[in-house]
Amino acid sequence: MALSFTAIDFETANARRGSICSVGLTKVINGVVTATTSWLITPPDDGGFDDFNIKIHGITAHDVRDAPTWASSLSRILDFIDGDIVVAHNAAFDAGALREACDFAGLAWPILDYTCTLVMSRALLDLPAYKLPWVADALAIPTFDHHEAGADATAAALIAIALAESKSAMTIQDLVVHAGVKMGRIDPDSWSGSRKASKPARVRLDFEDLEIDPNGPMAGEVVCFTGKISWVREDAQAMVIRHGGSISKKPTQKTTVLVTGDFDERTFRPGMKYSSSLVKAFALVESGQPLEIMTESDFQQKFEPNEGIRELAGHS
Structure with missing residues (x-):
């Protein structure tokens, strides 16, 4: 099985997506988890730590006072990825966090192709909700410490493997095709998200005098x-x-x-x-x-x- 990729997860210090304070990475080669790592990061913004975020992941300003900078962490992250397609659960958040952290630190955006297990799960599974714990539970992924970045990255990797096995997909590219999902990409000048095509529009005009986009993000919902x-x-x-x-x-x-x-x-x-x-x-x-x-x-x-x-x- 040539299913190879790197899964990633970021935790943030405050409401700014670029306030990255932790990263988790999991390497999958030929459908098997071969390596995982995580570490704390000194957030590149100046927003400090919000109580809400601390309650989610338990990381505080004290914990990151001697942590690596975003600049050194980005280099280490890219070395670990080593040209792989990147997978994340809710990749829109993680890709946005990476871009904004680079903006805060004055760094160029790296070149990355990525896709999203949240989007693919919505396309391939019938669940009441698609957050990481729900999808992991549905696919019998072992219990994990949600919002610990390393654990979340591994859970996302195992979800991608399980989805690929369910569709006999040999590669991440095959899985993306099965799910009808567009691959996302970041390069130094632009970005595009990993998303599924919109549903056909089914609009009921409940409100008067509204300008309606029949192909908008809620089309058919x-x-x-x-x-x-x-x-x-x-x-x-x-x-x-x-x-x-x-x-x-x-x-x-x-x-x-x-x-x-x-x-x-x-x-x-x-x-x-x-x-x-x-x-x-x-x-x-x-x-x-x-x-x-x-x-x-x-x-x-x-x-x-x-x-x-x-x-x-x-x-x-």
Whole structure:
């Protein structure tokens, strides 16, 4: 089996993606994990550590006071990758973190081809949610210390191996084709994301006087909101419709996305106690309905750009 790649995971110190404080790397050669490593990093930004991030991964400013810089870490990361295709779970975050960390440090973006086990899992599996613990649980990946960068990188690697085996894919490129996913790329001047083609538009005009993009990131989705979200509910609903989707007021057999404001990265995991709306959503998934449950941060990420160019050498 020629399935060879490097999986990566970053943890960050604060809300800035470039505030990288830890990295994990796992090497896969011919479908077998052959090496894994992780280390702490002095964040290249000046934003310090947020309590929210500390509660997620447990890393503090004290822990990184003697850690390597981003400049030296990037060189070490690229040496480990050694030209491989890179895999990450929610690669949009990790690729964005790498680019922004380079901006903070005044470094050139490296050349990397990458893909995303989150995007591929959405395409190939029928699950109620696709965060790392959910996909790992569905694929019988051994229990791991979520948000420890090395453990998360290894979990992403094992997910990619399991998905490839399920489709008899011999390479990461084969797996990407099976999933109908576009490979992502970073080069010194531009970037493009790893993503799946949008669903056909199915727009219901629930709001008047909205300019609608029928091919937007919510094309074909029927979205229901539950719990307390930070947005005004009507604004979030309008955002869905403007980007090609439609709204359901409660989970139904037509709902394809349920956005919950009751959970975040620390708490939304298999086995939790859920609200009545989420219980109904899980039942719909078990009955065979293609429905994904997202946290608010997952939902907001849907509207982020999928490609861009480097306009600044530094970051303020």
